[in-house]
Amino acid sequence: MHTVAVLALDQVVASDLAAPVDIFGHSRLPDGRAAYRVRVCGMTPSVDTGAFLLVPPWGPAELAEADTIVVAGCADVTAPVPDAVVEALRSAAARGTRIASICSGAFILAAAGLLDGGRATTHWRAAAELAARYPAIDVDPDVLYVDNGAVLTSAGAAAGIDLCLHMIRRDYGSAVAADSARNAVVPLEREGGQAQFIVHDQPPAPRGCALEPVMRWMWDNCAAELTLDDIAAHAGMSTRTLNRHFREQTGTTPLQWLLRTRIRQAQQLLESTAHPIERIAGQVGFGSPTAFRDRFRRVVGTSPHSYRRAFRSGVAQT
Known part of the structure; x- marks a missing residue:
């Protein structure tokens, strides 16, 4: 079964964390079997979200075994990314693990050098900051998500749902993705990009x-x-x-x-x-x-x- 590890760091945005857990966790194959095994992973025993304390059930070892890693956004995009996170993401990328970010999670991928030389997006409010801090990235503030194959980025939390459905469609086809969209009561594809929300x-x-x-x-x-x-x-x-x-x-x-x-x-x-x-x-x-x-x-x-x-x-x- 395809394992999705959702990485939660201190000051994680709760909606960014919940979106992939919910979408992947409730995705079902035509025969009713679960399409994914979802693991919420932390690099520390507890994670301070600001509103509550999260105790991730899994840790760095599960990141190393995941087929897909989803990096949830953090409230403070200027906060330094721990060396352990950078190393874990770089090692995962070297193994061929698919890595995606939701909203400001793009800053974490950028700190690991995973977005250099490619196109990426993030929440429109943070796009200029991402471009200024990481000039090697082609930041597109107008789209809901960017798929570069092994590395994917999305805009805000709702766009993270779009990205998750896109990955499900890549993995299992349109029928499974459409069923996941119906279950979440969202369209499989939204018209337009995040430019309409600015x-x-x-x-x-x-x-x-x-x-x-x-x-x-x-x-x-x-x-x-x-x-x-x-x-x-x-x-x-x-x-x-x-x-x-x-x-x-x-x-x-x-x-x-x-x-x-x-x-x-x-x-x-x-x-x-x-x-x-x-x-x-x-x-x-x-x-x-x-x-x-x-x-x-x-x-x-x-x-x-x-x-x-x-x-x-x-x-x-x-």
């Missing part, structure tokens, strides 16, 4: 940066047909200088930043109003509904209609 209630301008005034002006005027020349004139710069400063301070161009600003405002309108998609497209500065839908899907990972269905408030403005 908070966007403020203009996306880095605080204190020299471009903040022009960024806020762009936010307030994004419905207008702004050109690069218009933006440069408002900023009091040449277009070349404006482009250079935007690259340095945001990693993108003024017009690409403007497009993302329009999408963020569209998300607000989709959540808070009953306006038709066509009207929203015009309100945020898109020349056609088709262009708006295409750009929205590229940025958010889902359609405007699906986004509204998932996030519209109970009482919307007309």
